[in-house]
Amino acid sequence: MDILKDKIRKEGIVLSDQVLKVDAFLNHQIDPRLMKEIGHAFAERYRGDGVTKIVTIEASGIAPAVMAGLELGVPVIFARKFQSLTLKNDLLISKVFSFTKQTESTIAISAKHLSADDHVLVVDDFLANGHAAKALIDLIGQAGSSIAGLGIVIEKSFQDGRTLLEGEGYRVESLARVKSLADGQVTFLD
Amino acid sequence: MDILKDKIRKEGIVLSDQVLKVDAFLNHQIDPRLMKEIGHAFAERYRGDGVTKIVTIEASGIAPAVMAGLELGVPVIFARKFQSLTLKNDLLISKVFSFTKQTESTIAISAKHLSADDHVLVVDDFLANGHAAKALIDLIGQAGSSIAGLGIVIEKSFQDGRTLLEGEGYRVESLARVKSLADGQVTFLD
Numbered sequence: 254m255d256i257l258k259d260k261i262r263k264e265g266i267v268l269s270d271q272v273l274k275v276d277a278f279l280n281h282q283i284d285p286r287l288m289k290e291i292g293h294a295f296a297e298r299y300r301g302d303g304v305t306k307i308v309t310i311e312a313s314g315i316a317p318a319v320m321a322g323l324e325l326g327v328p329v330i331f332a333r334k335f336q337s338l339t340l341k342n343d344l345l346i347s348k349v350f351s352f353t354k355q356t357e358s359t360i361a362i363s364a365k366h367l368s369a370d371d372h373v374l375v376v377d378d379f380l381a382n383g384h385a386a387k388a389l390i391d392l393i394g395q396a397g398s399s400i401a402g403l404g405i406v407i408e409k410s411f412q413d414g415r416t417l418l419e420g421e422g423y424r425v426e427s428l429a430r431v432k433s434l435a436d437g438q439v440t441f442l443d
Numbered sequence: 444m445d446i447l448k449d450k451i452r453k454e455g456i457v458l459s460d461q462v463l464k465v466d467a468f469l470n471h472q473i474d475p476r477l478m479k480e481i482g483h484a485f486a487e488r489y490r491g492d493g494v495t496k497i498v499t500i501e502a503s504g505i506a507p508a509v510m511a512g513l514e515l516g517v518p519v520i521f522a523r524k525f526q527s528l529t530l531k532n533d534l535l536i537s538k539v540f541s542f543t544k545q546t547e548s549t550i551a552i553s554a555k556h557l558s559a560d561d562h563v564l565v566v567d568d569f570l571a572n573g574h575a576a577k578a579l580i581d582l583i584g585q586a587g588s589s590i591a592g593l594g595i596v597i598e599k600s601f602q603d604g605r606t607l608l609e610g611e612g613y614r615v616e617s618l619a620r621v622k623s624l625a626d627g628q629v630t631f632l633d
Contacts, residue, residue, distance in 0.1 A: 282520045282556045283505070285513035312501035312521060315473070319506045323475035330472045331502060366472045 254294050254428040258441055260287060261407070261429055267437045271409075279378055279406065280313045291428060292320020295404040298426045299325065299374050304401045306330060306367065308389055309376045310360060317406055318376040325374075330367065332360040332389060345395040347388040352381070360388055367396035380405040380427060383414030390423070402426060409434075410442050444484050444618040448631055450477060451597065451619055457627045461599075469568055469596065470503045481618060482510020485594040488616045489515065489564050494591045496520060496557065498579055499566045500550060507596055508566040515564075520557065522550040522579060535585040537578040542571070550578050557586035570595040570617060573604030580613070592616060599624075600632050 264277040278284040295317070307329045309318035315331050322329040335358065343364040350357045367373070373393050377385060386403055393400060402424030408415060410430045418425050430442035454467040468474040485507070494515055499508035500522045512519040525548065533554040540547045557563070563583050567575060576593055583590060592614030598605060600620045608615050620632035 276553060277556070278518075281523070281553055282518050283509055283512070284518055285509045286516075288509055289513055312505060312523075315502060315505045316509045316519075319473055319475045319478055319509065322473070323479055326476075328468075328472050328474055329506075333471070333502075363466060363471055366467070 254290070256287065256290055257406070257429045260284070261431075261439055265439055267434050267439060270434050271412075273407070273409070273431065273434055273439065275378075275407065279316075283316050285316070288316040288320045291317045291406055292322075292324055294428050295321040295374070295376060295426070296324035298404065299401055302374075302401045303372045304374045305371045306398070307374045307376055308332065308362070308367070308393055310334065310385060310389060313378040314376055317378065317404075321374070321376060321404065327374075328366075329376075330362060332362050332392060335359045335361060345392045347391040347395075349384050349388040351384070360385075360392065362392045362396070364396060367393065367398050369397035371396070371398035372401050373398050374401045374404055376404045378406045380408045380414040380418075380425070381412045383412075383417040386414065386418060404428075407431060444480070446477065446480055447596070447619045450474070451621075451629055455629055457624050457629060460624050461602075463597070463599070463621065463624055463629065465568075465597065469506075473506050475506070478506040478510045481507045481596055482512075482514055484618050485511040485564070485566060485616070486514035488594065489591055492564075492591045493562045494564045495561045496588070497564045497566055498522065498552070498557070498583055500524065500575060500579060503568040504566055507568065507594075511564070511566060511594065517564075518556075519566075520552060522552050522582060525549045525551060535582045537581040537585075539575050539578040541574070550575075550582065552582045552586070554586060557583065557588050559587035561586070561588035562591050563588050564591045564594055566594045568596045570598045570604040570608075570615070571602045573602075573607040576604065576608060594618075597621060 266274040310332045405427040408427035432442045433440045456464040595617040598617035622632045623630045
């Protein structure tokens with residue numbers, strides 16, 4: 254997706270070989286027109302696949318997920334993050350370890366918004382080692398729903414998230430695939 | 444805004460005289476088409492007022508804010524919530540006390556995304572006692588930006604947020620004004 258790659262080249266900040274900061278248009282400040290294009294790109298890839306719901310995780314996944322949901326005509330659910338979860342009724346929960354933050358967090362979805370009839374598109378801003386995606390897939394599985402695939406805005410292709418997910422049979426559609434962040438430069442795979 | 448009020452009547456859950464749960468379409472599951480209508484309603488109210496940025500707070504404010512930003516053609520910034528903030532460079536911070544959760548939290552915005560040239564529309568999902576709105580206004584003031592007004596999805600008009608904000612000269616546009624949640628019923632002001 255060229256306009257996304259251009260935006261990353263112009264406004265992304267390479268903090269290290271591992272970390273790309275896109276606070277200017279995705280993770281803190283949001284470019285709504287770009288989000289619409291991203292939503293359209295996800296919708297194009299999954300149109301006709303029987304998606305009934307989109308599941309994402311707060312907060313940066315929400316904007317691209319809602320734009321995709323608007324075009325596919327389906328609701329969006331955002332999983333909540335809890336540092337420490339107070340037990341509540343009807344919550345499906347899963348754990349995610351963040352390498353960036355070196356913390357484990359719990360994510361949760363209310364059981365009543367997903368059922369065995371749902372076929373779910375998982376949307377997230379980044380795919381790195383796949384831990385957040387796996388936790389979302391775990392929640393969706395607990396609800397008995399099936400997975401249409403994943404829609405990722407930016408994939409760090411030098412980490413093993415895609416290999417892990419594809420190895421378990423999941424379809425992964427990433428709009429920008431970053432091959433390397435070496436020497437302060439963003440290089441894309443294709 | 445009739446479609447919003449209908450949605451609240453049909454899918455809102457009155458948990459107490461003070462608490463309205465709208466997890467079915469705004470706070471956990473999101474209805475993208477309704478968000479587009481909400482964004483349009485905010486854009487209609489503030490079009491021509493010179494808005495250059497929208498500021499909201501994660502996570503539930505993001506979807507309506509992005510839809511408004513798309514129509515007004517301006518970027519959206521979402522303030523981050525921190526339970527305990529590690530000091531970072533260039534962050535503007537403010538404190539919010541939540542009566543619902545009985546906790547104080549810190550919210551933050553990166554200073555580099557707002558300047559004295561910005562004229563800001565503040566968007567949030569709920570207005571109750573106005574504490575979250577006041578914290579956002581405080582952050583925006585720290586950046587030297589001016590405030591065009593507030594766009595609120597659901598106002599609890601039986602709490603004093605609007606009075607507080609209007610008393611300080613801010614324009615408040617709420618799409619649904621809830622007069623009462625007594626007896627498990629939602630009653631609107633107009």
